[in-house]
Amino acid sequence: MAKYLLLKHYRGAPAPANDVPMDQWTPEEISAHVQYMNDFAARLEKTGEFVDGQALAPEGTWVRYDGEGRPPVTDGPFAETKDLIAGWMVIDVDSYERAVELAGELSAAPGAGGKPIHEWLELRPFYGVSPTITE
């Protein structure tokens, strides 16, 4: 009964073991990869551990307040080396160990050659609600 965010990174994460860019996979390998993740999400729905999952577009913009009456500043249309999040999944599980187990399972999604990509995923706990008792 603790929520965790599973983050997939486009960039910024350590390189996966099976490090072949997706555009060099075969179409079947891509299908198998997507299927794996869909199956993973469907399985978590059945176990009652699924909360949310979304994919994010690769383009992101940094935005900053630039003072009264001015439009916000953005970092422009140029490519940046920012750490981009590819997508997330939120799970609600009984323990940290279970969260790590599921993240490991998701990291085993197949890539080039049908082999697991061993992708690094970031696992972060949500802040819980305040418990009734703190003293």
Added chain:
Amino acid sequence: MDEVLLRSLTPSVLAVLVRRGADFAAAEDAVQDALVEAVRVWPADPPRDPKGWLVTVAWRKFLDAARSDAARRRRQDLVEEEPAPGPAPAVVDTLQLYFLCAHPSLTPSSAVALTLRAVGGLTTRQIAQAYLVPEATMAQRISRAKRTVSGVRFDQPGDVATVLRVLYLVFNEGYSGDVDLAAEAIRLTRQLAAASDHPEVAGLLALMLLHHARRAARTAPDGSLVPLAEQDRGRWDTKLIAEGVGILQAALARDRLGEFQAQAAIAALHADAPTAEETDWVQIVEWYDELTRLTDSPVVRLNRAVAVGEADGPRAGLAALAALDASLPRHTAVAAYLHERDGDLTTAARLYTEAAQKAPNLAERNHLTRQAARINSRRDGG
């Protein structure tokens, strides 16, 4: 329509159906159908015996469902028998339902969900909201739990300790959604206490009442935490405290001490102090010694270190703390507090900052950050 009455009747009606041989999931569906019918019919035509009415209607719904199911599968005469005669005392039924919903084969979150659904009579949506998960997820969790316990023989005696753990989990979940889980846990524990004379059930009920009595004083209007020593004791609910103490004393008198009674004794000593300074820390340390003996839990030892710090001074508290694993939740926060009381503000500020980063929820993080900021500005100021 009295929703509270309906909810309080739900578990015993469900228990009657299951005892008559209905499969748990089917019985649950039938009870839900009967509740819907009650909402429709009762306002115009209230029954004299609401529970009897619900049992009759639910059993008929169950038979209808079982018959049509049987017909669909071309298996006739599956369920043609009349209800088994002679209802057993409702109290026993309810107790068995608690045991079933907290069955050891369930994960904690499943046991909690099933208990709230089957014993508490909450809707799946209400439970989902309380735990901040989608309704579909909670529905799956509950139906999975039902499947898990569907093969469990209902006449096996359960483990009361497991039931109490589940109820305490519900109580401690805090408040979110439109259902007050703490109040719900108290309601269910009261019901359990009425059905069981186990002193630990009384111990848990006393503990919940004593904690609940201080609830209003525990947070400021802006939602920030108010530590025990700074709470406005005028806002504590003295009626709840008196009730909790009474239940605890009766339980302790039976001389079968358990961890919930010991925890309730500590809560009672806090509730009993007119001011923070007058808290009987020496007795609290003694109760923590009992608790350590009963549970050998590191969290209890951590709390004991705080109590030792109050009873024998911060140095003694730090010595007790030094024996514990530093990775325990709130270990850093306790260390920060004891160092502050010992006058080592530099260490205290650093540890409060560190503790804030490890806090399990935002209210605690903000509280600890404020503590660090308070000390830092005090040091800067002079």
